[in-house]
Amino acid sequence: MSVKDCISKICPSATFEEGDILLVNVPAENWRKLAEELKHNPELNFDVLTAVVGMDWKESLGVVYYFTATSHKWEMLSVKVAVADRENPYIHTVSDLWKVANFQEREVYDFFGIKFIGHPDMRRFFLRNDWKGFPLRKDYDANPALNPIPTDDEKNEDDTISYVEQPDGTIKGIPGKVFKEGDYVVNVGPQHPSTHGVMRFRAAIDGEEVKKVDVVSGYIHRGIEKLCESLGYPQILHFTDRMDYMSAHQNRHCLCMCIEKAMGLVIPERAVVIRTIMDELMRISSHLLSFGCTAMDLGATTAFFYGFREREMILDIFEKTCGARMSMNYNVIGGVIADLHPDFVKDVKALLAIMPERLKEYHKVYSGNIIAKNRMVGVGHLSKEDAINYCITGPSGRGSNWSNDCRKKHPYAAYDRVEFDEVLLDGCDSYARYMVRMKEIEQSCRIIEQLIDRIPEGDIRAQVPKIVKLPAGHWYTQVEASRGTFGVYIESDGGKTPFRVHFQSPCFNLVGVMDLCCRGNMIADLITIGAALDFVIPDIDR
Amino acid sequence: MFDFGIVTNWINDLLVGCMPVWAATLIECVIIGVLILLAYTVLALFYILYERKLCAWFQCRLGPMRVGPWGLLQVFADMFKILIKELISLKGTDKFLFKLAPYIIITSSVVMLACLPWGRGLQIIDYNIGIFFILAVSSVGVLGILLAGWSSNNKYTLIGAMRSGAQMISYELSLGLALMSIVVLAGTMNINELVAQQERCWFIFQGWLPAVVAFVIYVIAATAETNRGPFDLPEAEHELTAGYHTEYSGIHFGFFYLAEYLNLFIVSGIASLMFLGGWMPFHIAGLDCFNMVMNWIPGPIWFLAKAFFISYVIIWFKWTFPRVRIDQMLALEWKYMMPFALVNLIVMAVFVAFGWTF
Numbered sequence: 025m026s027v028k029d030c031i032s033k034i035c036p037s038a039t040f041e042e043g044d045i046l047l048v049n050v051p052a053e054n055w056r057k058l059a060e061e062l063k064h065n066p067e068l069n070f071d072v073l074t075a076v077v078g079m080d081w082k083e084s085l086g087v088v089y090y091f092t093a094t095s096h097k098w099e100m101l102s103v104k105v106a107v108a109d110r111e112n113p114y115i116h117t118v119s120d121l122w123k124v125a126n127f128q129e130r131e132v133y134d135f136f137g138i139k140f141i142g143h144p145d146m147r148r149f150f151l152r153n154d155w156k157g158f159p160l161r162k163d164y165d166a167n168p169a170l171n172p173i174p175t176d177d178e179k180n181e182d183d184t185i186s187y188v189e190q191p192d193g194t195i196k197g198i199p200g201k202v203f204k205e206g207d208y209v210v211n212v213g214p215q216h217p218s219t220h221g222v223m224r225f226r227a228a229i230d231g232e233e234v235k236k237v238d239v240v241s242g243y244i245h246r247g248i249e250k251l252c253e254s255l256g257y258p259q260i261l262h263f264t265d266r267m268d269y270m271s272a273h274q275n276r277h278c279l280c281m282c283i284e285k286a287m288g289l290v291i292p293e294r295a296v297v298i299r300t301i302m303d304e305l306m307r308i309s310s311h312l313l314s315f316g317c318t319a320m321d322l323g324a325t326t327a328f329f330y331g332f333r334e335r336e337m338i339l340d341i342f343e344k345t346c347g348a349r350m351s352m353n354y355n356v357i358g359g360v361i362a363d364l365h366p367d368f369v370k371d372v373k374a375l376l377a378i379m380p381e382r383l384k385e386y387h388k389v390y391s392g393n394i395i396a397k398n399r400m401v402g403v404g405h406l407s408k409e410d411a412i413n414y415c416i417t418g419p420s421g422r423g424s425n426w427s428n429d430c431r432k433k434h435p436y437a438a439y440d441r442v443e444f445d446e447v448l449l450d451g452c453d454s455y456a457r458y459m460v461r462m463k464e465i466e467q468s469c470r471i472i473e474q475l476i477d478r479i480p481e482g483d484i485r486a487q488v489p490k491i492v493k494l495p496a497g498h499w500y501t502q503v504e505a506s507r508g509t510f511g512v513y514i515e516s517d518g519g520k521t522p523f524r525v526h527f528q529s530p531c532f533n534l535v536g537v538m539d540l541c542c543r544g545n546m547i548a549d550l551i552t553i554g555a556a557l558d559f560v561i562p563d564i565d566r
Numbered sequence: 567m568f569d570f571g572i573v574t575n576w577i578n579d580l581l582v583g584c585m586p587v588w589a590a591t592l593i594e595c596v597i598i599g600v601l602i603l604l605a606y607t608v609l610a611l612f613y614i615l616y617e618r619k620l621c622a623w624f625q626c627r628l629g630p631m632r633v634g635p636w637g638l639l640q641v642f643a644d645m646f647k648i649l650i651k652e653l654i655s656l657k658g659t660d661k662f663l664f665k666l667a668p669y670i671i672i673t674s675s676v677v678m679l680a681c682l683p684w685g686r687g688l689q690i691i692d693y694n695i696g697i698f699f700i701l702a703v704s705s706v707g708v709l710g711i712l713l714a715g716w717s718s719n720n721k722y723t724l725i726g727a728m729r730s731g732a733q734m735i736s737y738e739l740s741l742g743l744a745l746m747s748i749v750v751l752a753g754t755m756n757i758n759e760l761v762a763q764q765e766r767c768w769f770i771f772q773g774w775l776p777a778v779v780a781f782v783i784y785v786i787a788a789t790a791e792t793n794r795g796p797f798d799l800p801e802a803e804h805e806l807t808a809g810y811h812t813e814y815s816g817i818h819f820g821f822f823y824l825a826e827y828l829n830l831f832i833v834s835g836i837a838s839l840m841f842l843g844g845w846m847p848f849h850i851a852g853l854d855c856f857n858m859v860m861n862w863i864p865g866p867i868w869f870l871a872k873a874f875f876i877s878y879v880i881i882w883f884k885w886t887f888p889r890v891r892i893d894q895m896l897a898l899e900w901k902y903m904m905p906f907a908l909v910n911l912i913v914m915a916v917f918v919a920f921g922w923t924f
Contacts, residue, residue, distance in 0.1 A: 210721045232892050323889030329625040396888045548891045
């Protein structure tokens with residue numbers, strides 16, 4: 025039985041739209057029943073909630089969910105749930121079925137004001153609790169007088185609320201507290217040496233043991249998704265370099281692919297190969313930074329410099345070809361912006377030649393150290409089930425033995441014609457996550473080695489009209505960024521600017537398991553776990 | 567070797583000859599006070615540069631290079647900067663204890679510095695229980711750290727102070743036991759006598775196996791005592807921003823900073839006195855010519871060279887190893903090092919009793 029038939033049987037009122045991914049329209053009252061079936065029915069078994077996209081279609085508010093079935097060849101499905109009530113929009117939560125929805129639904133609430141029935145902690149995620157209005161709604165009033173810059177100290181917001189459906193159908197808000205009375209709460213961040221950016225954790229501790237971690241985010245949120253709605257497609261590209269700046273090429277690659285898919289553009293072969301090589305160079309540079317920062321956070325300052333020494337070579341390569349060391353702005357719609365620098369092949373080969381030796385050095389100075397092992401082995405346990413439930417993709421998920429590499433599951437660019445292994449380790453701890461990264465550097469080198477001598481001649485970009493317009497519709501594209509699966513959702517109404525853009529960033533999910541991983545560990549482990557999960561804050565605060 | 571006592575006695579005689587005894591004593595005290603503070607500052611400045619240069623070389627860097635030749639004047643620039651910085655006072659702190667804490671720490675390390683002999687007769691405090699006195703004074707330093715952490719009224723500093731208390735009290739045991747092994751070997755606690763007994767052969771060679779074990783235990787415990795990596799948990803910058811001295815600024819922070827470097831010198835100095843002969847040159851019995859050449863090198867140079875060598879090893883630890891976790895650190899002390907040090911003390915006693923030493 026096909027997915028379509030199966031869903032029709034469960035929910036006869038559902039309608040379907042064909043597209044790049046099958047879309048199911050479900051009335052809000054039937055959504056909860058369908059969600060349970062999607063998760064538990066063996067015929068459907070969509071065990072990964074890939075993306076949650078809040079939407080404002082003007083006449084209605086709603087959510088588009090993207091699911092992936094790991095047991096059915098990574099088949100994807102999207103579900104659209106809409107409610108017409110703009111004052112008090114309610115949708116049933118799925119945060120108990122897919123744990124990743126906990127933070128995702130809070131983000132949707134924050135920006136669209138949709139309240140999720142049964143969600144345990146319905147607070148805002150990025151904005152302050154006293155913020156007026158919901159910024160991503162189309163009728164949002166951005167008048168600064170409504171939300172003046174506060175001049176008083178921010179109070180710690182311990183109040184939360186949970187909406188429960190009463191037997192008679194009415195919905196009641198039940199207030200709650202984030203921390204218990206008498207909890208000793210230590211603030212880690214937003215300015216802290218080891219949060220890798222402006223991130224804040226509030227940790228309830230007992231002596232040295234962490235009892236609970238509350239993530240307070242949004243200190244550098246730039247409202248990229250809102251900004252995109254007022255800019256043309258070529259103009260929104262540069263935002264992607266500024267989200268996860270360590271996956272700048274991959275993120276931009278993803279957005280370009282999504283726009284190209286919508287336009288039906290065919291990319292010249294040379295551009296495809298160049299993009300692939302750049303993605304892998306970016307991945308190596310990202311993992312080197314991760315190695316350095318993990319070592320640094322654990323107090324091994326010298327290893328940090330070793331990682332940066334090699335990363336410097338990659339940045340030099342980028343600088344020569346792209347003109348920048350960070351925020352490269354290299355991919356454009358239809359290809360890449362500039363041809364490779366004449367030294368490119370020579371420089372890349374020099375890097376590939378030294379990497380194996382340098383990796384050995386890293387293992388000697390850090391990975392093999394008894395203190396480093398004691399600090400990381402068994403710390404921050406994340407089982408495979410939890411990794412899937414929390415949608416922890418990328419090296420962190422693969423450290424829990426979950427095969428989730430987008431390059432293998434949905435091959436794109438030149439990945440279907442190169443040989444490489446998906447690195448999987450079953451340690452489920454910080455050490456496994458760390459080691460996956462180190463081994464992925466080897467695999468990335470392998471990919472580049474296969475491509476570097478086979479860069480085809482030809483154009484570096486396709487012919488693209490001066491004004492890019494997408495037909496009405498919606499598209500979702502994924503790539504494997506340095507930290508996990510990065511997704512882009514674009515909805516267009518046929519105009520020059522997108523109707524809605526959503527970036528599904530891997531780090532947003534990573535920070536969602538901080539509480540789960542840190543509980544029962546020590547304060548020092550909180551830092552280790554954060555370092556080994558390797559989240560980048562601008563990727564969370566888009 | 568040259569006896570520095572000749573010089574001090576000459577000054578003493580000169581002063582007593584022209585003024586009453588109390589005035590002479592007063593002047594001597596002032597001179598000594600000035601000298602020790604001067605030595606303290608110069609050593610601290612040297613150590614800051616020493617560590618910055620060493621860590622730079624470990625990390626494929628050059629270190630400070632701009633101020634003066636090879637950055638030699640950088641530390642003076644840093645010192646003046648820290649002297650002119652504002653002392654920020656905070657709301658909610660215990661003002662008196664907050665200001666007292668850095669002075670307790672600096673006093674304890676100055677007193678320890680005064681106990682170290684730099685050469686024959688070149689020593690300020692000479693007790694017959696010298697080593698015991700040093701251990702006692704070093705314990706006062708932890709009080710300053712606890713006070714600093716508590717009076718700052720900050721959660722990070724409090725956790726840092728708690729860790730520091732647990733760490734220093736624990737590691738003092740192994741430190742003391744390791745030194746006791748040498749006291750058993752020497753039969754005295756007087757530092758001058760300890761050094762004098764090493765004229766023939768350093769203690770680390772005299773007591774061979776148990777002395778080497780005691781030396782290793784001492785170096786590890788000393789690293790922990792000085793709160794240096796991999797045992798820098800009280801100020802673990804990646805967890806607690808700066809631990810117990812997070813809230814300090816200006817010269818009050820400078821005191822913590824100086825004391826940390828001076829403590830590094832002091833523990834290295836004690837190691838050099840107890841295991842490597844202090845200011846005593848390297849002698850090999852029977853080779854008289856060689857011994858005479860060694861004797862030409864002045865005592866203070868021997869002492870400093872040995873101390874700097876041990877400091878080098880401790881700095882090397884810091885820039886190589888990751889930081890241990892609090893439970894692992896306590897487990898290392900109570901489960902491994904302390905029992906080991908106790909057994910070692912007994913072994914040393916047996917060696918001494920049966921005369922199995924060199």
